[in-house]
Amino acid sequence: MHADDGLRALAALDATRAAPYAYGEFERRAERARVRARRRETRLAASAAAVIVFALAGTLLYVAMRAPVRGTGSQVPATAATSRAPAVRDSGAAWLAPQSGDPAVVRVGRYATVAALEDRIALIDDHLNDSRLDGDPVAEIANLRRERARLVNALVSVRYAQSLAANLP
Amino acid sequence: MRECFRTLLIIGLAVPAGVAVAADGAPDLEARLAAAQARLEQAANEIAEISTRLGEPVMRPMIMHARAVPRPLIGVQFDPASGADGVRVLSVSPGGPAADGGVRPHDLIVAVNGESMVGRKDPARDATAALRGAPAGQPLKLRVMRDGKPLEMALTPRPLGDTMIDLALPEPVAATMPMPPAPPIPPGVFAWQGSLAGRLGGLEFATLTPELGEYFGTDKGVLVVRVPKSGALGLREGDVIESIGGREPTSAAHATRILASYQAGETVPIRGLRKHKALVLTASLPK
Numbered sequence: 209m210h211a212d213d214g215l216r217a218l219a220a221l222d223a224t225r226a227a228p229y230a231y232g233e234f235e236r237r238a239e240r241a242r243v244r245a246r247r248r249e250t251r252l253a254a255s256a257a258a259v260i261v262f263a264l265a266g267t268l269l270y271v272a273m274r275a276p277v278r279g280t281g282s283q284v285p286a287t288a289a290t291s292r293a294p295a296v297r298d299s300g301a302a303w304l305a306p307q308s309g310d311p312a313v314v315r316v317g318r319y320a321t322v323a324a325l326e327d328r329i330a331l332i333d334d335h336l337n338d339s340r341l342d343g344d345p346v347a348e349i350a351n352l353r354r355e356r357a358r359l360v361n362a363l364v365s366v367r368y369a370q371s372l373a374a375n376l377p
Numbered sequence: 378m379r380e381c382f383r384t385l386l387i388i389g390l391a392v393p394a395g396v397a398v399a400a401d402g403a404p405d406l407e408a409r410l411a412a413a414q415a416r417l418e419q420a421a422n423e424i425a426e427i428s429t430r431l432g433e434p435v436m437r438p439m440i441m442h443a444r445a446v447p448r449p450l451i452g453v454q455f456d457p458a459s460g461a462d463g464v465r466v467l468s469v470s471p472g473g474p475a476a477d478g479g480v481r482p483h484d485l486i487v488a489v490n491g492e493s494m495v496g497r498k499d500p501a502r503d504a505t506a507a508l509r510g511a512p513a514g515q516p517l518k519l520r521v522m523r524d525g526k527p528l529e530m531a532l533t534p535r536p537l538g539d540t541m542i543d544l545a546l547p548e549p550v551a552a553t554m555p556m557p558p559a560p561p562i563p564p565g566v567f568a569w570q571g572s573l574a575g576r577l578g579g580l581e582f583a584t585l586t587p588e589l590g591e592y593f594g595t596d597k598g599v600l601v602v603r604v605p606k607s608g609a610l611g612l613r614e615g616d617v618i619e620s621i622g623g624r625e626p627t628s629a630a631h632a633t634r635i636l637a638s639y640q641a642g643e644t645v646p647i648r649g650l651r652k653h654k655a656l657v658l659t660a661s662l663p664k
Contacts, residue, residue: 304471313602314629316609317578320637321425323630326472328429328436330452331537333470335439340457341502355435362421362428363471369421373414 303364318370325363332356440537449513449534451475455486455501463487463494463522464504478519478532487527488520508534535634577636577663579605582629585617593617594653597625599632610647610660617650636662 336352452473456465464486469476489507494500513536521528581603590596598619601612622645626632639662647658
């Protein structure tokens with residue numbers, strides 16, 4: 209089209225009619241486009257996050273299932289040899305700590321074993337206390353500690369077995 | 378990633394399948410599980426007995442000394458290097474009197490029965506003396522600092538001997554007397570505390586709560602929840618035991634400890650309530 213034709217077409221337009229497009233309309237359309245773009249980005253980010261979370265959860269689950277069974281200390285009764293007594297004692301004490309306190313219901317036969325072990329441990333603790341205060345030989349104190357560890361170990365075994373039995377339907 | 382999905386897929390398929398198998402019911406598996414559980418408990422009891430037997434050379438002199446010079450059990454170790462701010466607790470015996478009273482490792486004891494342990498030259502020794510000097514069965518008041526906060530506790534020293542009878546000790550003699558060697562364990566025989574388990578195995582006690590006490594018409598004692606079919610001590614389910622041999626049980630565990638202090642064949646007076654009426658029994662500990 210020639211430039212003059214264009215000018216003629218413009219001159220022929222009715223000046224009283226509203227323009228087919230105003231500048232505001234262009235702004236609205238641009239804003240709508242920006243909102244759509246933002247939504248697209250948000251959806252993309254959410255999808256990526258979900259995939260990452262899912263992958264992480266799966267990996268953790270997989271690692272947990274594949275991990276070798278270790279001495280989980282506070283959960284499993286220690287039955288190791290006396291040479292590992294201090295570690296056993298510590299893990300056993302940790303497991304026993306939340307179990308302490310008299311049970312509301314007691315089966316006499318079962319509890320007698322627990323009571324016997326508990327009293328022996330208490331007796332050893334009292335002697336250990338005296339031995340330390342009196343400055344007894346280190347070997348004697350070590351002997352008492354070894355004995356204590358063995359009894360704590362036995363107590364953990366008994367209480368663990370009893371707690372499992374108590375939880376059976 | 379593929380491994381993860383595979384793991385999740387396996388879990389997703391296996392869990393419902395397992396539930397389905399369990400729902401189908403497998404009585405033989407249930408029975409095997411119960412049997413395995415029983416074996417586990419038996420093994421644990423054997424560990425207890427063998428451990429105790431192994432420790433006899435150490436325990437025997439201690440028990441004999443404690444019998445010759447009676448003193449209550451406390452079940453606590455103090456830090457001998459405790460400073461002037463009080464007595465630091467190193468260790469607490471599981472299920473011991475101190476543990477029952479609420480004492481925990483790292484607690485700082487600042488007073489025993491109102492007697493301050495602060496500013497002393499040797500607070501660990503003084504606290505030990507104060508605790509040992511208290512009569513068994515009488516509660517002691519402890520003031521303890523834990524995480525910087527003061528706590529009040531009650532510790533009831535326990536008489537020694539309740540559960541030590543199984544060592545078949547001779548009458549009290551001087552502690553310096555040389556000890557005879559411990560008798561060998563007969564093969565396959567576990568007569569230790571298991572003997573009490575065998576004699577009174579099915580007997581069950583429950584600590585009386587205030588509400589239960591109100592129902593049964595008493596504010597003290599222990600409720601007999603279950604009695605084995607063979608009977609035990611002449612007790613019946615629903616009985617309330619108020620005293621055993623003159624000692625008032627404060628809990629189901631305490632009642633067991635009292636019973637454990639009697640030998641097979643010994644007789645023991647039991648007082649209590651049966652159907653709201655006074656009950657007096659002279660029970661014989663089964664052999």
